[in-house]
Amino acid sequence: MASALLACISIGMGERDLSLWKQALGAVPNWVLERTDLTSLVLADNDLSAVPDGIGALQNLRMLDLGHNRLTAVPESLGRLKGLTDFLYLHDNQLASLPTALAGLSRLRYLNLSGNALEALPEAIAGMVGLIELRVSDNRLSELPAWVGRLKRLRELHLRNNRLTTLPDAVTAMIALRQIDLRANPISRLPEGLRALPRLEKLDLRWTPDFEAPAWFAGLEARGCIIYR
Numbered sequence: 001m002a003s004a005l006l007a008c009i010s011i012g013m014g015e016r017d018l019s020l021w022k023q024a025l026g027a028v029p030n031w032v033l034e035r036t037d038l039t040s041l042v043l044a045d046n047d048l049s050a051v052p053d054g055i056g057a058l059q060n061l062r063m064l065d066l067g068h069n070r071l072t073a074v075p076e077s078l079g080r081l082k083g084l085t086d087f088l089y090l091h092d093n094q095l096a097s098l099p100t101a102l103a104g105l106s107r108l109r110y111l112n113l114s115g116n117a118l119e120a121l122p123e124a125i126a127g128m129v130g131l132i133e134l135r136v137s138d139n140r141l142s143e144l145p146a147w148v149g150r151l152k153r154l155r156e157l158h159l160r161n162n163r164l165t166t167l168p169d170a171v172t173a174m175i176a177l178r179q180i181d182l183r184a185n186p187i188s189r190l191p192e193g194l195r196a197l198p199r200l201e202k203l204d205l206r207w208t209p210d211f212e213a214p215a216w217f218a219g220l221e222a223r224g225c226i227i228y229r
Contacts, residue, residue, distance in 0.1 A: 016060070021045055028052055036060065044068050044089065056080040065089040067112065076101040079124075084108055091115050091135070103127025114138050114158070126150055137161055137181070149173035155199075160184055165210075167191060178202065187211045195220050205229040 018035060019042040026047050033054040035041075040063040048069040055064075056077025063086045066074070071093040078084075079101030088108055092115040102124035109132045111125070118139040125134070126147040134151070137160035144159075149170030154177060161184040171177075172193030177200055184207040194200065195216050203220070205211055206228050213229060221227055 016040070018042070021065075028055070030054075033057060039063070040086075041065070051075055051078075053077045059083055063087040066093070067091045069093050071095060074098065074102075078102055079104040081105065082107070085130070086110065088112070098122035098124045100124050106130055109133070111135070121145055121148065123147070129153065132156070132176075134158065144168050144171070146170040152176060155179065157181070160204075165189075167194075169193060172196060175199070180204070183207050190214070192216055200225050203227045 016037050017040040018038055021042045022045040024047065028043060028048065028051060033052065036057055037060060038058055039060050041058065041061055042065040044065045045068040048066070048071060051066060051071065051074055053075045055075065058081065061081050061084050064084060065087070067089040072095065074090065076099040079099065082104065084105055085107045087110045088105070089112045091112040095113065095116040096118060100123060103126065105128050107130045108128050109130055111128065111131060112135040114135045114137040116139055118136065118141060121136065121141060121144055129150060131151050131154050133156040134154060135158040137158050139162055141159065141162040141164060143164065144167060146168050148168065151174055154174050156179045157177060158181045160181050164182065164185040165188050167190055169191045172191055175198060177197050179202040181204045183204050187205060187208040188210045192214070200220065201224070203225060217227055
């Protein structure tokens with residue numbers, strides 16, 4: 001997980017790292033919100049249905065894991081966590097949107113929103129220009145917005161098991177892209193500009209029965225891009 005980042009980010013477990021994984025909490029304890037020294041906080045798999053606004057006080061957080069809960073929303077105060085640079089895990093919840101305030105997380109490098117109820121890519125992500133890896137698999141996306149092209153540092157884009165039939169031309173502006181995962185989408189065509197992405201190494205199109213490979217795929221493969229189909 002987070003393969004693009006694990007090589008360059010190391011978070012040690014110490015006094016400023018708190019893991020409460022799978023503790024059946026039901027709610028975030030007040031004392032956690034008083035730990036303003038924390039640099040990493042794991043609250044995954046705790047049957048949480050809400051996150052208190054007070055989490056915005058944890059200004060030193062670099063990593064926050066809220067995955068595998070029952071969240072239908074996250075507070076706008078998450079957008080105040082300007083130090084959140086490494087990981088934000090929101091996967092396997094019930095999120096249908098994100099607050100626009102999260103656009104303030106401009107230095108965040110890894111975001112996981114897989115396994116939610118998103119029908120559109122949250123516009124807050126347009127402000128997360130530092131992203132290196134974005135995971136939005138297992139949602140209900142039928143298209144990507146043109147603003148996705150602003151994510152010029154993105155290396156990995158994971159979109160498995162959505163409802164996408166194509167990608168916008170704006171994807172061709174994402175010059176750092178190395179991997180695109182489109183497995184299990186009803187893809188019927190892709191923009192020819194993909195062949196100009198200078199760093200593209202892997203394009204995964206398995207389980208896309210409506211897709212017919214265009215002639216320009218040969219050029220991609222000739223320069224070393226692996227295309228799974």
